[in-house]
Amino acid sequence: MKPNLILHVIAKFLIPLIILFALYVQFHGDFGPGGGFQAGVIFSAAIILYSLVFGLESGEKIIPHHWLRILASLGVVIYAGVGIESLFLGGNYLDYTILGSNQIAGQHLGILLVELGVGITVAAAMLILFFAFAGRGRE
Amino acid sequence: MFDVVVDIVLLTFLATTSVAIMRMTNLFAIVMLFGIFSLLSAGLFVVMDAPDVAFTEAAVGAGISTVLMLTTLALVKRSKAPYYDEAPKIHTAWLPLIVVIVTGSALIYGTWDIPNFGSADAPSQTHVARFYLENSLPDTGVPNTVTAVLASYRGFDTLGEVTVIFTAAVAVMLLIGGKRPKSAPKTEDEEAQDEA
Amino acid sequence: MEFIIGHYNYWVVIFLMMVGLYTVISRGNLVKKIIGLNIFQVSVFFLYISMGTVEGGAAPIIAEGVKVYSNPLPHVLILTAIVVGVATTALALALVVRIKETYGTIEEDEIHNLDHSL
Incomplete structure (x- = not known):
């Protein structure tokens, strides 16, 4: 692909902002609009923009394929693990109240961890989808 | 009142875009229009007090699914003719139209019992x-x-x-x-x- | 007049749904069929969110001084449905890519001809 100066400069300026916004949406989802699903999608959009502008190979260098596979499974494991942890502590499956010293603290911790799991899985899954489609075009 | 006007205008835009998508034959234009369709729906979700949904629709619909469809087009492009010139012959136009009109009228008859939009x-x-x-x-x-x-x-x-x-x-x-x-x-x- | 304004949303939803359905059953190009299916899907999202809207309501984020909120439950359902929807759309597009690689075409009638199935 022919390098395009305007695209490169704008992308370099935008990508950190997009990632910062994704983190904000992820961790501020309790108080404002947002959460794991949105944050995961926005984060993967930043990486996809990078791959589109700077080439697929440089995109794959940031996050190699085997990492993506591990991350996609890790998110589901974190989510299910929170449920199993609450089972071991004597509560019901995914009953966060038992995780903290009081109900509010437990629910806060549980929701934070679960949203983190959702965000990781969604971001990794979207990147797996993109790299699968884009990588298919190469001989 | 202002909400309702914006709501109606955006819904009309959406309906127009969907008809354009249905009638077009150039796949690239269809995919770009579908991106616009998703962006309009994100705006409509904001008007309907659903910012979380609007967020997701803007990032997914206008961002990721458009990119996925474009990469698909790059993979399935034809080397000779530009996509296809007209609707394929084996599909008769009137049978799907009858199915759609009958289904649509049944559904619209069903809306008679729905409470008004926005009623608490x-x-x-x-x-x-x-x-x-x-x-x-x-x-x-x-x-x-x-x-x-x-x-x-x-x-x-x-x-x-x-x-x-x-x-x-x-x-x-x-x-x-x-x-x-x-x-x-x-x-x-x-x-x-x-x-x- | 009030009845028309109160039901305009639902009628446009049904219109979009029917446009999507018509695109799926009348067009032979597989990518276009998938886009029709997506229009159908978005119309269902609108149906849910329209049902959850309350006139004069705010977004369901609890704040002091706000009395009326819209219904949070449809938002939750549709939020997850959108992300699941793009994942399943990607799966359908992957199948289209494999069909193209096997048959050399994504037109339904040409695939039928190659299979001698019509």
Whole structure:
């Protein structure tokens, strides 16, 4: 692909902002609009923009394929693990109240961890989808 | 009142865009119009007081699904003719039209019993929604009710959704994850030669 | 007049749904069929969110001084459905890519001809 100066400069300026916004949406989802699903999608959009502008190979260098596979499974494991942890502590499956010293603290911790799991899985899954489609075009 | 005007204008835009998508034959233009369609729907979700949904629709619909469809087009493009000139012959135009008109009229007849848009005493507002709005802050300490319901009250449901996304990613990886096999699909002449 | 304004949303939803359905059953190009299916899907999202809207309501983020909120439950359902929807759309597009690689075409009638199935 022919390098395009305007695209490169704008992308370099935008990508950190997009990632910062994704983190904000992820961790501020309790108080404002947002959460794991949105944050995961926005984060993967930043990486996809990078791959589109700077080439697929440089995109794959940031996050190699085997990492993506591990991350996609890790998110589901974190989510299910929170449920199993609450089972071991004597509560019901995914009953966060038992995780903290009081109900509010437990629910806060549980929701934070679960949203983190959702965000990781969604971001990794979207990147797996993109790299699968884009990588298919190469001989 | 202002909400209602914006709502009606955006819905009309959406209907127009969808008809344009249906009538066009250039796949590239269709995909770009579908991106506009998603962006318009995100705006409409904001008007309907659903910022969480609007966020997701803007990032997914206008961003990722457009990119995925464009990469698909790059993979399935025809080397000779530009996509296709007209609707294929085996599809008769009137049979789908009759099916759609009959189904649509039945559904519109069904809307006669629906309470007006935005009415606060509709059955959907009076049962579990009130419980969530009153109890989510004391129960979980999270002001955003959508997050509280998503992660806490309906956590089991969300676990299932995340598993579905994971499964879809695995399935796509299995289908087209590797590099394309070198040998191009055989033409009919080559197959005849092989059989001979 | 009030009845028309109160039901305009639902009628446009049904219109979009029917446009999507018509695209799926009348067009032969597989990518276009998938886009029709997506229009159908978005119309269902609108149906849910329209049902959850309350006139004069705010977004369901609890704040002091706000009395009326819209219904959070449809938002939760649709939020997850959108992300699941793009994952399943990607799966369908992957199948289209494999069909193209096997048959050399994504037109339904040409695939039928190659299979001698019509």
